[in-house]
Amino acid sequence: MDIDKDLVAASATPLVLSILAEGENYGYAILKRVREISLGELQWSDGMLYPLLHRLHRLGYVTREWRVPPEGRRRRYYAITDDGREALAEHQRQWMIVARALGDVWGGTDVLPLAFGRA
Amino acid sequence: MDIDKDLVAASATPLVLSILAEGENYGYAILKRVREISLGELQWSDGMLYPLLHRLHRLGYVTREWRVPPEGRRRRYYAITDDGREALAEHQRQWMIVARALGDVWGGTDVLPLAFGRA
């Protein structure tokens, strides 16, 4: 089952920033990590990811750097910046607000604060 | 602080369907309910809401009906349909998937299942 386009759009940036917060990484591996984290439910195309990475770089949220190992393919590694961490925190804050609102109408339970509070 | 456009878009449909699941309602009041639920953080314009309500009607997720009380303004009341409830359930399922993915990278805690399980 495909995930709603808007939900994909809303989660893309925080998801990529979070993955980079785990450690520097490169495009192709990020794609696989997303699939892994979402248990296969989120299947981004590479054509979706690269423009996003470029935008994050343009915004100063990530640095990037080519690596050409003696053997194997050249890769472009991305790493999160301090500004990126701030942006991520803001995304988390907003997700908390919206998730709380949805939680209120769905069942009255606090839904996201646990995870967000530790982030 | 404004909520991210994509996050607003992703939450709009489930939020409106949820409000209508509480009982029939009309546009202007839905706007105020959204503001109330989100503690003032989500401030939709009426120009955003009406096209959404029309789309939900076109999709068969809501019925609508004019009411002209003996005193006061005429209002168009919307009520959720069975198809609408199914759509809402699907939205909840997808939110759970994405929220779990984000929860994993943010702290490893299950985040949404509590509320969703009771929905």
Add this chain to the structure above:
DNA sequence: TTCTATGCCTAGTACCTCTACGCATAGGAG
């Protein structure tokens, strides 16, 4: 040598949202 997986990138379109506007009236303030 051929095929698949890896690895990165972008032009352009097709789509969609939301701003900006229009219309109308109830009710209170003055």
Add this chain to the structure above:
DNA sequence: CTCCTATGCGTAGAGGTACTAGGCATAGAA
């Protein structure tokens, strides 16, 4: 009685953007 604000519904169309569909290149396996 008049003005102003809140209530209440609606749409055209500009403007912006995501994503498809394509391109390029090479390592390694079969």
